[in-house]
Amino acid sequence: MENNIICIKNLIAGYDNDVILNNISFDIIKGEIFIVLGTSGCGKSTLLRHMIGLDKPISGSIIINDVDITACSDSEFQKTLKKIGVLFQGSALFGSMTVGENVALPIMEYSNLPKNVIDDLVKMKLYMVGLENYENHYPSEISGGMKKRAGLARALALNPEIVFLDEPSAGLDPVISAEIDELILYINQRIGTTMVIVTHELQSIFTLAKRVIMLDKRKKGIIAEGDPKFLKDKSDNPFVRQFFNREARA
Amino acid sequence: MQSLTYKFNYDNPENIILSFKGRMDISTAPSLLAKLPRLIKSKKIPSLTINFSEVTYFDDYGALVLFELKNTIANLKFINVSNNINDVLNIVNFNKIEKKPSLKKYRSFNIFVRMGESLLENALSVKYFISFIGGVILSLIYVFFRPKSLRYNDMITCMEKTGVEAIPIVGLISFLLGLIMAFMSSLQLKQFGANIYVASLVALAMVSELGPIMTAIIVAGRSGSAFAAEIGTMKISEEIDALYIMGFDTTLFLAVPRILGTVIVVPVLTLFSDVFAIAGGLVIGVTMLDLSATSYISQTLNSLSLFEVIWGLIKSAVFAFIIAWVGCLRGFETKGGAAGVGNAATSAVVTSIFLIILFDSIFAVIRSYW
Numbered sequence: 001m002e003n004n005i006i007c008i009k010n011l012i013a014g015y016d017n018d019v020i021l022n023n024i025s026f027d028i029i030k031g032e033i034f035i036v037l038g039t040s041g042c043g044k045s046t047l048l049r050h051m052i053g054l055d056k057p058i059s060g061s062i063i064i065n066d067v068d069i070t071a072c073s074d075s076e077f078q079k080t081l082k083k084i085g086v087l088f089q090g091s092a093l094f095g096s097m098t099v100g101e102n103v104a105l106p107i108m109e110y111s112n113l114p115k116n117v118i119d120d121l122v123k124m125k126l127y128m129v130g131l132e133n134y135e136n137h138y139p140s141e142i143s144g145g146m147k148k149r150a151g152l153a154r155a156l157a158l159n160p161e162i163v164f165l166d167e168p169s170a171g172l173d174p175v176i177s178a179e180i181d182e183l184i185l186y187i188n189q190r191i192g193t194t195m196v197i198v199t200h201e202l203q204s205i206f207t208l209a210k211r212v213i214m215l216d217k218r219k220k221g222i223i224a225e226g227d228p229k230f231l232k233d234k235s236d237n238p239f240v241r242q243f244f245n246r247e248a249r250a
Numbered sequence: 251m252q253s254l255t256y257k258f259n260y261d262n263p264e265n266i267i268l269s270f271k272g273r274m275d276i277s278t279a280p281s282l283l284a285k286l287p288r289l290i291k292s293k294k295i296p297s298l299t300i301n302f303s304e305v306t307y308f309d310d311y312g313a314l315v316l317f318e319l320k321n322t323i324a325n326l327k328f329i330n331v332s333n334n335i336n337d338v339l340n341i342v343n344f345n346k347i348e349k350k351p352s353l354k355k356y357r358s359f360n361i362f363v364r365m366g367e368s369l370l371e372n373a374l375s376v377k378y379f380i381s382f383i384g385g386v387i388l389s390l391i392y393v394f395f396r397p398k399s400l401r402y403n404d405m406i407t408c409m410e411k412t413g414v415e416a417i418p419i420v421g422l423i424s425f426l427l428g429l430i431m432a433f434m435s436s437l438q439l440k441q442f443g444a445n446i447y448v449a450s451l452v453a454l455a456m457v458s459e460l461g462p463i464m465t466a467i468i469v470a471g472r473s474g475s476a477f478a479a480e481i482g483t484m485k486i487s488e489e490i491d492a493l494y495i496m497g498f499d500t501t502l503f504l505a506v507p508r509i510l511g512t513v514i515v516v517p518v519l520t521l522f523s524d525v526f527a528i529a530g531g532l533v534i535g536v537t538m539l540d541l542s543a544t545s546y547i548s549q550t551l552n553s554l555s556l557f558e559v560i561w562g563l564i565k566s567a568v569f570a571f572i573i574a575w576v577g578c579l580r581g582f583e584t585k586g587g588a589a590g591v592g593n594a595a596t597s598a599v600v601t602s603i604f605l606i607i608l609f610d611s612i613f614a615v616i617r618s619y620w
Contacts, residue, residue: 095587
């Protein structure tokens, strides 16, 4: 389909021949918020690492913006990387740089904006994520929630077409989690960024997503796909209903 | 390629209208920012109205263009602003953002203030330096009376990494050092027909001085930095806090096995170093100085006394203590992130080498008054 920004086809992924995801296929539509969910150890992070090209699959293809990143040339891959931003689970801010410098780094590298203009842009980006006046703080001087937000500002620095977010609200208080969810929605609606989120925070899933896929450790693949509100009550699979209703296994 | 065009309407000189058509985003902002502010300044436009009616896409890079224009023109107005553009302007705090450098952290340029700050910083660091050595000595006494409290597995791992794994490099460097010493000294001694004293020179210099120092410097570079980096990473990832909360004495848990392990293996490594250096000298003696292996070895043994060997080993044990103690200290002092760990490792090596040389001088003074 023309509207698909990411297509995963027959992906087999794993490490050292230990298959974690067996033959999965799905598409992500341009401009949507798409959530990958599942219990711990089901391969969510593995899938994310493959989608952003950090790991190579055993077989199958991952097509981002019509480029198969499993088979393309290095230069094509580099071009594709400029279209994506990633918020890592631990934020991955550079400890030797201030928050402002962290956000400015990709802008300085990949845009032709003059230094004083970049300073203004960094201020705007940090205001967007609620970190006004924190430009000169080092990552070690701010809290975990602030680091997440700074990481998000850095992922959004070049307004990429797709942003991958690994557990964006894990370990944050409910108010900040809700604020981050709101920010994700806002950026998705106003700027049109496609968001691919890996999470198992139910509240965020219901707030953000129209479409999710759920992975399962035993099946090593997708056990449910669709609207989380529908899956919560009407999924055929009792485990999926349990997951969405936060019930313990019988 | 996404495009953006703009047009000035000068019909009313009091109110010039600038109309944008197309996308105002990351692809169009740099060229707009390169041209527009300069153009507006050169034409000395007093007030400007921006018309957004034909803007098809607007994001924070568009807001950035407007912000830079706002700083060029005193009177800037917007017309036909869609809800979407308004929202983007709101989320970047367009109306309140200030064009001024962010508050830099206070740092005085007064030389006396800087000297005072540095003095206080160093005084505090010396305090910790001394309190840490006190902590280590107390823990060692504790281990002496309660040997079961020592983490033997950690100590053996440390001995393996610091000692066994260092043998090849210590051996190679010492062998080459012996070779160089023998070769260089032979150039002089040959003139007096005193070739045989090359053996004495290499043996005495290595056993009492160079063996302990070279080994200590290699161990400081290999293991002292590793201790600092390992404990430093544990510190920044809160593992040390976790140990503390679980009721462990962090010095006893982390520093003592490393210090004891190092103090045990470094003298052994020094012995290896001495033997390899003498072997290096032997190679030169036999191949270039017409000495027989037997005479070289017997001259070596004659010139060495047991006291020399033990003196060298005592020195190397003290150096080992310094290396492990400083490595652990710098690890515990680590602050910040990855850069902090790097600084700790560097500082561990530099401080250890300085203290090794300092203590070697002290040993030399003691020896001269013995």
